[in-house]
Amino acid sequence: MEELFRGIWVIAYRELLRFIQERSRMISSFAMPLLFLIVFGAGFNRVIGNLTPGVDFIKFIYPGIIAMTVLMSSVFSGLSVVWDREFGFLKEVLVAPLSRSGIVLGKAIGSAVISLGQGFVMLALAPILGVTLSLILVVELIPLLIVLSLSLSGLGILVASRMRSQQGFQVVVQLIIFPLIFLSGVFFPVNNVPTWLEVVSKINPLTYGVDAIRQLFLGGDLAATSAATGNGSYLVGVTVFGHTMSILEDVIVVAVLGAVLMLAAVWSFYRQE
Amino acid sequence: MNMIEVDDLLRKFGQITAVDHISFNVNKGEIFGFLGPNGAGKTTTINILCTLLLPTSGRASVKGYDVLKQRSQVRRSIGLVFQDPTLDDYLTAEQNLHFHAYAYGVPQNVREKRIGELLGLVELWDRRKNKVRAYSGGMKRRLELARGLLHHPQVLFLDEPTLGLDPQSRRHIWDYILTLREQEELTIFMTTHYMDEAENCNRIAIIDNGQIVALDTPDKLKDSLGGDVVTLKAEDSQAAALELKERYDLSSEIQNGMVTFSVPNGGTFLPDFMRGFHSRLLSVEVRRPTLDDVFLKLTGHAIRDQEVDSREQMRRMRRWRR
Ligand SMILES: Nc1ncnc2c1ncn2[C@@H]1O[C@H](COP(=O)(O)OP(=O)(O)OP(=O)(O)O)[C@@H](O)[C@H]1O
Ligand SMILES: [Mg+2]
Numbered sequence: 001m002e003e004l005f006r007g008i009w010v011i012a013y014r015e016l017l018r019f020i021q022e023r024s025r026m027i028s029s030f031a032m033p034l035l036f037l038i039v040f041g042a043g044f045n046r047v048i049g050n051l052t053p054g055v056d057f058i059k060f061i062y063p064g065i066i067a068m069t070v071l072m073s074s075v076f077s078g079l080s081v082v083w084d085r086e087f088g089f090l091k092e093v094l095v096a097p098l099s100r101s102g103i104v105l106g107k108a109i110g111s112a113v114i115s116l117g118q119g120f121v122m123l124a125l126a127p128i129l130g131v132t133l134s135l136i137l138v139v140e141l142i143p144l145l146i147v148l149s150l151s152l153s154g155l156g157i158l159v160a161s162r163m164r165s166q167q168g169f170q171v172v173v174q175l176i177i178f179p180l181i182f183l184s185g186v187f188f189p190v191n192n193v194p195t196w197l198e199v200v201s202k203i204n205p206l207t208y209g210v211d212a213i214r215q216l217f218l219g220g221d222l223a224a225t226s227a228a229t230g231n232g233s234y235l236v237g238v239t240v241f242g243h244t245m246s247i248l249e250d251v252i253v254v255a256v257l258g259a260v261l262m263l264a265a266v267w268s269f270y271r272q273e
Numbered sequence: 274m275n276m277i278e279v280d281d282l283l284r285k286f287g288q289i290t291a292v293d294h295i296s297f298n299v300n301k302g303e304i305f306g307f308l309g310p311n312g313a314g315k316t317t318t319i320n321i322l323c324t325l326l327l328p329t330s331g332r333a334s335v336k337g338y339d340v341l342k343q344r345s346q347v348r349r350s351i352g353l354v355f356q357d358p359t360l361d362d363y364l365t366a367e368q369n370l371h372f373h374a375y376a377y378g379v380p381q382n383v384r385e386k387r388i389g390e391l392l393g394l395v396e397l398w399d400r401r402k403n404k405v406r407a408y409s410g411g412m413k414r415r416l417e418l419a420r421g422l423l424h425h426p427q428v429l430f431l432d433e434p435t436l437g438l439d440p441q442s443r444r445h446i447w448d449y450i451l452t453l454r455e456q457e458e459l460t461i462f463m464t465t466h467y468m469d470e471a472e473n474c475n476r477i478a479i480i481d482n483g484q485i486v487a488l489d490t491p492d493k494l495k496d497s498l499g500g501d502v503v504t505l506k507a508e509d510s511q512a513a514a515l516e517l518k519e520r521y522d523l524s525s526e527i528q529n530g531m532v533t534f535s536v537p538n539g540g541t542f543l544p545d546f547m548r549g550f551h552s553r554l555l556s557v558e559v560r561r562p563t564l565d566d567v568f569l570k571l572t573g574h575a576i577r578d579q580e581v582d583s584r585e586q587m588r589r590m591r592r593w594r595r
Pocket of ligand 2: 432
């Protein structure tokens, strides 16, 4: 037990220490989401117009972009595992009296803290985009982003546990993560697309992570307008077999995914000794 | 008490047998050396003993703890300096040591004092705030040695601790190792392919192709050759070898035109020998045998004969570059 907790904090501590030393990683996980926000936001906003009164396209994708920032940052945190293996430091970690589960969890927690920070930096764009933030929203956002980040760090570590080179890791992660992000409803409402796309998106667990965050941002407004107009809102709340997911249910889906990935990562670390 | 016990250990990588049914014990307080050429299986043995690699079969224990079943106790008892660098280059020396202290749960009241002492010992105290990236190869090695000792291990594993260092740094590292053994009652298991380093060991196992071909103190190993080594150069090596065989019943080996053989007492043997020898002699040399000779005798090839393979070369380059 002691080795579990020591593993967690020691590894998380190092993850943060390294992050501070290495600024390129900070920038790289912002670049992609920012690019998408600019291209899609500024590019399509006028053409697409309001999706529903009060919600234009930028406001629609903005919560998704925050989710995407956290996803990218979390998955790519696995890169440091590959880096450590390449440069030998992983051996120092693996011969220390630390439990393997502790090492994996510590890594994920360190990465969650970093990803949360990066998600919050994206929040700074809210005023520019005309999105109003309340304190409650920000506070509620924290646990959502943490669950999302822990789960996706699990994915990153799982891939990293099998990879010997950084290039290999990057290629594999990009092959996995880009389809997942594009089909997760960051850029479109999954309830209102062709059936095949709807099915694929609803199988993708990331969809629920994105939806949870979007519900948090838009839920209140949409409920008000749909009450006023009598129009049900298709923009948030993924409908599965006629059931519309609540934020809590969304989070549970992501958490289950995370638990599975994390267990697989721990198992994979045990195996390679 | 045996600090390390290895019993019929076997490790295969696919077709390759890296460690081939070896058995040995290391006593408490001893410096035990593994001497062997590239690819002999030295690192593989260390990796098994430090719980990083599973053996294919056989048993091993460190300080009485089984390396398969009591990994966590084994890990607490040992300190390591790996063959390849394992420092975090982007952190300072001090940060590297702190990380290690945290990872091994070194209590706070001893931590800073211990770090200070060790940095002093390896003469890096002044550079403690520098990133390891800016260190030379020798400094990194010294830092790794300090780190390996930080948590007061009882058994220290050193995998080629002086690889790629100049003679002066090598002597330095050895001074620390010998000082430390006195101060900390350490048991040291080390590997090397430098003969002169192996001389510092209390006992040596000569390992070749995954097998232990001899195990004894350096002196006994050298004595086992049967006295002094005589190397002579003659106009006709073949004829000289033949004459040695016929007149003195000595078997000799010819390498690079030099005829080499062993005799119990070289000093008194030579005068008589030279007077009566028929072949024309160009030079004669008598010396105490070295471990090189032992190795040559036991395995049929010299330890340094083998070319540094490409893997090794890359490894060295990497160490230099970083
Ligand atoms: N992970 C591995 N996969 C496959 N083969 C391996 C692996 N590790 C070692 N070997 C092989 O096992 C043999 C022994 O290697 P080992 O590293 O133990 O040698 P060594 O005595 O440490 O040599 P050196 O002096 O070069 O460090 C070699 O033939 C090597 O190619
Ligand atoms: Mg080796």
